Amino acid sequence: MVDVTDKAKKYRDVAYYPGCALEGTGNGYDVSTRAIAKELDLKLTDVKDWNCCGAMEVKNIDPKIQTYLSARVLSQAVNVNKQDVVMAPCNGCYHNLKKAEYDLAHDPKSQEVVANLSSKSGHKNYEAGQAETIHALDWLKATVGEEGLRKRTKGKLAGLKVANYYGCMYVRPRHIFPEKDKGPGSESTSKPHFMDDLLAAAGAENVEFPLKTACCGGAHTLSDSDTSTKLVLNILQAAEASGADVIATECPTCHSGLEMHQVRAEKRFGKKTNVKVMYFTQILGLALGIGPRKLGIHTNISDGMELITEKRLLP
Amino acid sequence: MPIHEKSLIRPENIKTKENLIVEGIDVSGHWSTFIESRAVTDYNEELQEEIGALPGGEFIHRCWQCGSCTNACTVHAIEPRFNPRYWIYLIRMGYESELVRDKDIIWQCVSCNKCTYACPRDVVPEGVMKATAHWLELKGYTEKSPSTIFDEEFSRQIIARGKIEDTEVLHKFLHKTKQPLMQDWLVTIGRNIAMRLPVKWGLKMMWAQVFKPKTKDWAKSRKAIEDYIIEQDAHHRHALKLDAPKSKATAHQPKLHAAE
Ligand code: SF4
């Protein structure tokens, strides 16, 4: 078991796995994560020649191919980058890498399929335990930490009311996250709080938000849009009812889902909501004095500029 | 929270004769209401094994019918007919015809895994939903669902190139499901972003569409995955006794190794 100070050091230099979403619709998440890393002097080295982790789709064709895709990413990090910590900000990537890790540690059939596909593909096999996968939340919590943020931001987010939304893949299913639910200091799968902790340290006021781990219907954003719109609307309305100015997200699928279906709910169901949606890295970036354009806030669908000016969050 | 799943008597089995005289007594209208009796004779004793042979269905036999999955289910909350516990019951009973009645909603599972989180028996109901949706398509009971069309298009790109490109997924999916690209809400989103985006970004997106993102040295992985899919598909068909391909069923073979 790595103790807290070890992690603080270890996570300062990690392999970075952006994934497809962060190079496409979730670009604001990528830009703001890199901007924070630069500001805090944390080293991110992209996983060399990475591939898609399988997102939420490949498992429905065959779960073991998804395991292989994720295992190849880990293999690249270990054998090409020569690194043993992989940081993935996208919940989908993070979830799939964790799931591959779990399956490769527990399921002989998965080991066999992955070893076989790896050898046919001509790259080294990945074996469970060779690398540790962490989320951007773990990364910031361990490195700059709450104490560091308190010092650096001097409560810059004061007056900003935030609903912290974590979604599904960061917490479920529980068994693929063996480090969670370990009592004080660890993350909780039923009431996650790492994002709340970081934003509170930067001065934000976290509202009581009951739908932290509700589902946005991201898997069916386009294939069953009405279901997604209903689920998203529920989340947006709950956030507004709890008094939030902005919903902080930590997943590109959730983020785009909330933003797209906020528009769709208005167009198709006549339900308008005004709450803004921003990546938690964008909000933390503002707290650290980085400008909104450098954080890709202008690439979000919901226009947060007015709120940023009103809350005096410009550098 | 009580779960009202279904009434024991189906509306279509309640019969009323408009004009009926029995032994000289007029019992027309609701005086003559009776319930048509039905006996189940069409059990598929292998149903549980069939679903269990498809990916995700492996642990269905563990279910002890506590109902925690349905109680926690995201889709159940907005569509009460969506009921994982009940479908697992039908599958374990071999009650195929009854299961098929819900064929058009089973694919709607959003993979939130609330059921998996709640299940005390590690059944992984989310996987069972996917296996069941897959089974319905393989058996020819349903056309490919929009979700399957999306999954296949998405996976096709990953297998071909190692990465996906968002706009291509969107475009191809809307095309394959015969939806217009210019839907009011998509247009509004496009306009909102375009208004604020710097020119550089627009160029970057166009670049991505022409020079699709690719993983270096992917050809061998592509081949290995494609071979694996063909092999697995043969296994699944065998388990469902679809070896002699029926014309209906072949139409559902995944076409992931399409030329690119
Ligand atoms: S929660 Fe698990 S054991 Fe309970 S009914 Fe659902 S699948 Fe069966």
Ligand code: SF4
């Ligand atoms: S994964 Fe599917 S079946 Fe399970 S709770 Fe979510 S929507 Fe319901």
